[in-house]
Amino acid sequence: MKKKHVSMKKKSSWRKHTDINDVEEFLEDQRLQERIGANIEKTDAELFQEDKTPQNKSISLRQEKKLRALEPSKCFIALANNSKVEDPIRKRNRVKTPDERKHPLLKAKIQKQKDEGIIPKRQLQSIKDRIEAKSKMIKSKVKNKTFDKDLWADDVKDPILQGNQELNSMWVNDELKQYHLKNLGEDRVKVPKITHEKRSQLKAIEPIAGLSYNPNKEDYENIINSVVSTEEEFMKKSQKLNTSLKAVYQKISKSEIKRRKRAEMREGFPIANGFEVEKDEEPSDNEYKTLNPPVRNKKKDLKKRRKQKEFKERMARKEIEKNELKKLKDLGMLKMYKKQILKTENEIEKKKETRLKKQEQKKFEPRRLTRKKFEDEDIHVEDSVEALGNLRKIKPLGSILVDRFKSMQKRNILLPNIKRLPRKRRITKVKKNSHKEEIPQISKKMRKSNKIQIHD
């Protein structure tokens, strides 16, 4: 409840009970106007302006970014003084910029020189230096490698010892040399044979007669036939694969899939297809039964043991007799055995020969070094003879680089691997809210059109 009547005897009570809200609001508003610098009394025409600049700016995104980079960064916005209120202290003693500190006379002189086109000495020198440094940079990039010695000269037997006069003398024995070299960090290392071995018996460069720019008819037909046969083989394989996979991946209707799935899920439940399955087994008694009944250790009696022993003895005797008889028989069979031995020896020899042949052939084939098998490059052939026969009209077919790469793989110098490229990650770009307003939205189409404009 509000009091109807209040005493206004004291100053404090006046302060307490008068309503000055509207006055304060007005003043606050006035201060705000002062700070922002707006003037309410302006007309609409003065306050607002017709936007005549085109919405789609003709600058590229890159240029825009550059312009934006010139502006002070967002983080300093809070520090900036936006108030339009003038500094109450007129002559505040603030730090002056170097430009402001300059003497006006000097300033005028510099300006005059600038107008006349005179560049000061220091600036000239700096420009010169910059150009020189740049040219030096280019030169240092193209390093001229020099080859100024004979690597295979007779006198250079031990290149490590060349520079070391003390060790190279005749008074130091070999062991001592080895010891010192080891401690100097220039140990003599035995080069493994693999560096000098030929990796394959294949030649590095094998020109094919049929690939001549103006080939003999026969050679050309040969190479075309070989290409066709490889292609046919490939097609045959792929077809075979297709047919065999067709059986595995059959086409099934959706309803069938559903039915099968349902059947699978229902597997093992007593209710199949909505009917109750009859139970095969009848309810048994409570008696415990195992599949393997326990074995009793039943002892044999003496008679059985004796008989067993006798049987064993008899068998042993029989075996001996048999062997003796065989020996006699074998004497008669000697000729046949000789033949047999000869036969087996022959077979072994043949096997050896084939093995050697295989080994010899293996020298011309790529070895199995990795999981991936070597695949030879397809031969690139001009498919019509009319395109051939003119040096001027030859078209590039295949590339020598690929040819070299494959040849090196074939000769076991390189592994038949393909470089695995890193997977490209999908990057989603999101703009921060604070940055959203500043960047004018330019559609992709517009960007393209802008680019074209700039290039023109």
Next chain:
Amino acid sequence: MVKRFKKYESGEGNQFMTRLAALNKLQLSLNDFRRLCILKGIYPREPKNRRKTQQGQTQIKILYHKKDINFLLHDKLIWTLRDMKIMNRKIKFADSIGDKRLKRMRIAKYPELRLDHVVKERYPTFIDAIKDLDDCLTLLFLFSTFPALKSVARSITGLCRRLTVEFMHYVIASRSLRKVFVSIKGYYFQAEIKGELVTWIVPHYYPYQPQSKSEVDFRIMANFVEFYTVMCGFVNFRLYHSLNLLYPPQFNISLDSEESQVDENTFVSERIAALNVDIKKITDEEIEEPEDMDLQLISNEGDSEKIRKMHEREQALKRQKTLFQGLKFFINREVPREPLVFIIRSFGGKVSWDKTCFVGATFDEDDETITHQIVDRPSMTKQYISRDYIQPQWVFDSVNQANLLPTNKYFLGVTLPPHLSPFSNSFREIDYVPPEEKALRDPNLIIQHDISDEEIEKDKEEEEDDGPERTEGELNYALVNAFKEENKQIRVEKSAKVDENNKKNSKKQQQEESDDDELVDVSDMIVDSDVDQNDEEEEEETTKDEKVELTKEQKRALAKEKMKVDEGKLFKVDGKKEKKMTEQEAKLRAKMVKPRHKKLYYKLLEKREKETKEVKLLENKRKQLDEKRKKIRQKKSTV
């Protein structure tokens, strides 16, 4: 207690390590490891027993020998590779903070891989290096055409260009080019350097086409090139010094001018212009090549056939080396100049091209001394009479035949004969050659074609232009030919005589055993091989006799007698006997073979028989085909 035996602690199971293990041991990244292996020539191995080496596992892993990895461990290159890794990191940092100066400084300080010792290590002798030059040259020629790429710096392509031009200059100076083959892929060249055959490919000139990354790993190839540049540099150094040439050679045309970095045309033409310049020698003295042994001296000793063959080959080589000597070629605008300039120059010819289009022309088109103009267009408006207008294939084919071929088959606008590969057919001793190819290769036929007037003129010019060496060579060649013919004649006469003798013998001693006959044959064979000795002796004897009693008239009569040509005598060849003789000869030859070589000998014989059979079959087939065609044609003509 006895130590317990554990599996895979010794032997095959303990000799190898997987690539991952090797990486861990060397503390290198995969890329660095690959690079190191390529540089040092270490390759993975295929074990005899995969399961044992992989300690029971059967899937195929990349295996290295432990000793190989230990060998890599000892090289200083590993440390530079690690330094590089660190420097890369530092450069990246400088880049990230935007300090360009720091970045520049660090790039300048980037560690360099020193590969000199590696080259020496991998190729202990100079010949080893030359044997492995095929791959090196092809890659360098290929990379010299590349623009600057991400994994191939501009400096590397520049270096490749320099080295290849240097190498070509060596080939030109030493005249060691032997074969050329133009294929769709590129130009195949073969040179004989220090007795080794070196083959390489130069790509056709096309603009660069980027490669798909799935096909070729560019970085790996760049690593190879990195090694090969160093190797080629040192090989070039030694080759140049062997010819007493200054290394590095100096050309008055710069190979890497700033203009060439902008314009591709000048870039290419500079390279070609550099080929057309003679290079400086260290001193004017020429290193004399070891002279050939005198044929006449050697032929008196046994084994003359072989040596004669060798000598013939030598003569042919000499002729091939000076094939284009004294000829002047002008290359038209549309013809690929680089290979042609290289070929013509390396056989002693002079070349020039259109002065207005490209740099480095030495003479103009209207020079009257030009003998050949190489043209690759159907017709030309302005033609000179003094020169032949030929298509470029003439140059390639005549180099391969080691002879100047008749130009009429290669004239302007004429459909060319097929360009055959000189590299094929080298494996078989006897091979079927189709009649068309025979016609191409037969020197006699070429001479028949050669009779046109221009040809003769040209030959004269050649002779005039040639130095004394050439004429000497030719004389030698002629001498050898005459000598051969004489021998043939003598042999025929001898055989006739022997036949007659045999007949007489048979008449006199009809009931003699055939063993004696064999003996006679054998003696005859021996006589045959020593024919040269005997007949010289005989000649000497006759001359001595004449000297004793000579009057003028007698002399004249003798001279006349000498001039007189004896009529050839016909004699019947006994087919059966000859066959028998040849068989006996073969048996004897087989007996002469050492027992340890016997298997090989029979193998060779078998192979030869097989080849001859095949050739005969093919020839018969061809004959039949030709006849069929003839019949068909006749039928057509009658209809």
